[in-house]
Amino acid sequence: MAERVIKAALLGFGTVGGGVYKVLKMQQEEMVSKLGARVELKKILVRNIEKAAQKTDDPSLLTNNWKEIVDDPEIEIVIELIGGIEPARTYILEALEAGKNVVTANKDLIAADGHILLDTAAKNKKDFLHEAAVAGGIPIIRPIKQCLAGNHISEVMGIVNGTTNFILTKMSQNGMEFADALKLAQDLGYAESDPTADVEGLDAGRKVAILASAAFNSRVTFDDVYTEGITKITATDIEYANEMGCVIKLLGVARNTPEGIEARVHPMLIDVNHPLASVNDAYNAVFVQGDAVQDAMFYGRGAGELPTASAVVGDVFDIVRNILHDCCGRIGCTCYKNLPIKHMNEISSKFFIRMFVEDRPGVLANIASVFGNSGVSLAQVIQRRKKDQYAEIVVITDEVKEKNLKDALAVAKGMSTVKEISGMIRVA
Ligand SMILES: NC(=O)C1=CN([C@@H]2O[C@H](COP(=O)(O)OP(=O)(O)OC[C@H]3O[C@@H](n4cnc5c(N)ncnc54)[C@H](OP(=O)(O)O)[C@@H]3O)[C@@H](O)[C@H]2O)C=CC1
Numbered sequence: 001m002a003e004r005v006i007k008a009a010l011l012g013f014g015t016v017g018g019g020v021y022k023v024l025k026m027q028q029e030e031m032v033s034k035l036g037a038r039v040e041l042k043k044i045l046v047r048n049i050e051k052a053a054q055k056t057d058d059p060s061l062l063t064n065n066w067k068e069i070v071d072d073p074e075i076e077i078v079i080e081l082i083g084g085i086e087p088a089r090t091y092i093l094e095a096l097e098a099g100k101n102v103v104t105a106n107k108d109l110i111a112a113d114g115h116i117l118l119d120t121a122a123k124n125k126k127d128f129l130h131e132a133a134v135a136g137g138i139p140i141i142r143p144i145k146q147c148l149a150g151n152h153i154s155e156v157m158g159i160v161n162g163t164t165n166f167i168l169t170k171m172s173q174n175g176m177e178f179a180d181a182l183k184l185a186q187d188l189g190y191a192e193s194d195p196t197a198d199v200e201g202l203d204a205g206r207k208v209a210i211l212a213s214a215a216f217n218s219r220v221t222f223d224d225v226y227t228e229g230i231t232k233i234t235a236t237d238i239e240y241a242n243e244m245g246c247v248i249k250l251l252g253v254a255r256n257t258p259e260g261i262e263a264r265v266h267p268m269l270i271d272v273n274h275p276l277a278s279v280n281d282a283y284n285a286v287f288v289q290g291d292a293v294q295d296a297m298f299y300g301r302g303a304g305e306l307p308t309a310s311a312v313v314g315d316v317f318d319i320v321r322n323i324l325h326d327c328c329g330r331i332g333c334t335c336y337k338n339l340p341i342k343h344m345n346e347i348s349s350k351f352f353i354r355m356f357v358e359d360r361p362g363v364l365a366n367i368a369s370v371f372g373n374s375g376v377s378l379a380q381v382i383q384r385r386k387k388d389q390y391a392e393i394v395v396i397t398d399e400v401k402e403k404n405l406k407d408a409l410a411v412a413k414g415m416s417t418v419k420e421i422s423g424m425i426r427v428a
Pocket residue numbers: 011012013014015016017045046047048081082083084087105106107108132133136189190191192193302303304305308
């Protein structure tokens with residue numbers, strides 16, 4: 001019997017697009033035994049054909065004309081790896097409407113418009129798969145939607161951005177400057193085309209929105225997620241954290257609480273013995289808590305060419321099986337609930353606060369009293385450096401609502417004895 005060939009097109013030939021091209025080549029022989037068919041790239045959409053020609057031994061694959069792909073009935077799978085909202089959104093919708101299945105790693109788009117893309121796929125009985133959009137090479141979307149479908153999931157949390165984890169690791173273990181560590185992360189292909197998305201916590205926020213929607217069966221978009229990045233974390237914060245037996249990690253947290261869904265990304269001090277403390281470099285780790293499975297942890301490379309391509313090609317192979325069994329479109333949008341989002345002000349944590357205050361008797365007592373008036377009690381006070389007439393102090397609060405902490409800081413900032421509040425980090 002003739003070998004079945006399934007034709008696919010790649011949109012974008014950058015870090016991940018190049019990785020997918022390589023992984024498909026690496027799987028060239030074995031995929032036929034695995035799937036009962038061969039996946040063949042028929043076209044690669046690029047902007048600059050001359051530049052892209054250096055990355056392939058078959059430049060005839062390259063095109064800068066989208067119509068050559070969307071109007072080609074032979075192409076059954078479109079792999080979108082351009083990134084960003086437009087033209088990716090238009091291409092994906094047109095591909096689905098033209099009866100093609102789609103794979104993407106585009107978290108920006110899914111975190112904003114995932115329901116529209118999934119509904120369009122369902123209407124056309126086509127697959128829209130996006131495993132690579134969260135935590136790079138780690139399987140997490142499929143496990144949540146399929147393997148853990150028998151659970152009521154109450155929490156998903158972890159390290160979901162490789163670039164910031166790489167930067168924090170290099171700053172704390174090698175004393176590297178922020179800018180140098182970021183440059184290295186860019187050179188290694190971990191960062192987004194605009195790395196602001198990584199360092200300001202936006203990329204992790206998008207992943208938290210996607211994870212929360214899948215885990216809690218309720219639509220959570222990027223706008224629902226509180227985001228804070230790592231740009232304000234200094235070498236001094238890292239030193240204090242080390243002294244306290246902690247490390248600083250950028251964590252994404254999604255919780256399904258009786259008051260609504262908590263969805264947030266921010267740096268956090270965690271004990272060195274916490275399992276996430278040893279997740280370093282561009283590695284990611286995600287914890288899932290379900291009523292039946294209880295605890296599950298997923299760990300692996302969260303970014304980069306081949307790890308991300310591994311997740312993309314897994315989706316492509318899944319689609320090939322669905323095509324062969326004529327069952328595309330099996331899993332559409334799983335958001336059948338409409339749960340409220342809990343406001344950040346209502347979320348409770350302990351806090352690490354670093355400030356410069358006048359170095360004289362009574363000042364600390366005054367600060368403690370101001371915090372106490374807003375319902376914030378201080379569990380620990382550390383005093384270290386002195387500069388002129390000022391002392392740098394670090395206070396660790398007891399667990400308190402964000403709103404109370406903000407009120408206390410607003411009053412403290414106005415105190416004549418407080419020169420500056422230099423840092424505020426939540427403590428796990
Ligand atoms: N890098 C990673 O580790 C991971 C990335 N992702 C996601 O994967 C996607 C791709 O990321 P990545 O490969 O890193 O990004 P790159 O910037 O490396 O690649 C994007 C490619 O798309 C091309 N491109 C941009 N606009 C167009 C267009 N209009 N038509 C055709 N080609 C276009 C770019 O061309 P040109 O070279 O001309 O700019 C570039 O080659 C993004 O959605 C990203 O968020 C997900 C997980 C991990």
